[in-house]
Amino acid sequence: xxxxxxLDALMNPFRSAAPLFIKAVHLxxxxxxxxxxxxxVHHEHMTVAMENFHKDRVDVEVLDRHLEGPILYRKIILxxxxxxxxxxxxxxxxxxxxVSQQVRDEIMAEEIPLGRILINHNLLRHVDxxxxxxxxxxxxxxxxxEVPAGTTTYGRLATLFCDHQPAVDLLEVSxxxx
Numbered sequence: 001x002x003x004x005x006x007l008d009a010l011m012n013p014f015r016s017a018a019p020l021f022i023k024a025v026h027l028x029x030x031x032x033x034x035x036x037x038x039x040x041v042h043h044e045h046m047t048v049a050m051e052n053f054h055k056d057r058v059d060v061e062v063l064d065r066h067l068e069g070p071i072l073y074r075k076i077i078l079x080x081x082x083x084x085x086x087x088x089x090x091x092x093x094x095x096x097x098x099v100s101q102q103v104r105d106e107i108m109a110e111e112i113p114l115g116r117i118l119i120n121h122n123l124l125r126h127v128d129x130x131x132x133x134x135x136x137x138x139x140x141x142x143x144x145x146e147v148p149a150g151t152t153t154y155g156r157l158a159t160l161f162c163d164h165q166p167a168v169d170l171l172e173v174s175x176x177x178x
Contacts, residue, residue: 089145
């Protein structure tokens with residue numbers, strides 16, 4: 001797997017005049033700096049990791065979405081419930097054929113983070129961590145996270161399996177920490 005090709009494929013449905021990232025570098029997991037390593041280098045849901053790290057529940061805000069047949073593409077942010085601070089940016093490619101109609105309805109309602117929906121329905125069996133990325137934020141993403149353009153942060157590419165089927169490809173980017 002070429003991580004930068006996977007990143008490009010996730011960004012394609014959301015191309016805009018301003019790039020999300022000025023620069024993206026695929027890093028070995030072993031050199032991911034703390035606290036990002038603890039936050040990103042694992043095989044668990046990022047919803048839970050973000051809530052544990054920030055000691056607050058997170059809420060989803062869907063910025064954009066495209067439905068191409070059974071494939072749902074979403075551009076999202078997660079905010080801490082108490083402060084409203086953006087703690088994660090994400091790009092999602094979800095094959096809706098891998099879940100029940102009830103789960104699809106909850107996903108399409110856009111009220112609950114995806115990880116929480118899958119946990120609530122006991123669907124997720126495995127998170128496959130594909131790559132860690134060092135990212136320099138472009139203007140749009142920097143503005144969402146309220147940091148200067150060019151700020152460095154880290155993210156991960158992952159695949160979620162539902163009932164042993166690859167269901168979701170994800171880019172999950174932490175807000176800059178430090």
